[in-house]
Amino acid sequence: MPIEAEWWDYDDADELADAVAGDVGFILDSAIDARGAALIAVPGGTTPVAALTRLAGQKRDWKRVTIIPTDDRLVPMGDALSNVTMIAKLFLSKGARVVPLTSDKAPDYKAAGRSADALLADLGWPPDLVWLGVGADGHTASIFPGDDFDEALNGPRERRALGVRPAEMPKEAPVDRVTLSRAAIVSARTLILTITGDAKRALVERAIEEGAASPTPIGRVLADCELPVDIHWAP
């Protein structure tokens, strides 16, 4: 099944951040109106920070909103590499519930993944939104080529999270991780991507062309999506 993607192009990262914050805010308010609560999964990295900051500045009954990272590095809370720490700094003071995927109690990254999966089982699923970034190597969330790649892509449909040790540790965060599985990502009511730069645009366009045959994690994830994906891009 071909991947249905709608591209939303902006002149710069600021315009992208304004638009994405508006879209995500609309998704939150629609979910709260429809079901009294909202659950979203947001990416780490640098691209989403401007949009997340704008989103946190919006007025709503944040107590009805639960936010999880799409993935996180296995580092202590407060570490500069911790995605949930970045999310907590923005949203806890607004009253939102921020749920970490990681805890420092797990003896190893696989156990950390099992703990995250158990924790997500208690959240009202599916997410109203999964928001993904894409790495320069085509990874998304923390789905990377490596021993855990097949489990992340083809594990049981009920598996929402797992531990991952990338075959090649990304230089910006050379640590084990916990990630949402492909099944969890594609279960979302809405899926968006935010990417910047020509190289990532070309990578994602190629991944969409390749579909299920793509060697990149983002291509393999998108190939399993039944809903159209909104891709927000700025130079």
Ligand SMILES: O=C(O)[C@H](O)[C@@H](O)[C@H](O)[C@H](O)COP(=O)(O)O
């Ligand atoms: O924990 C992480 O690193 C992210 O969840 C990861 O998947 C990120 O989205 C990409 O690495 C892109 O990051 P940038 O958008 O900052 O390039």
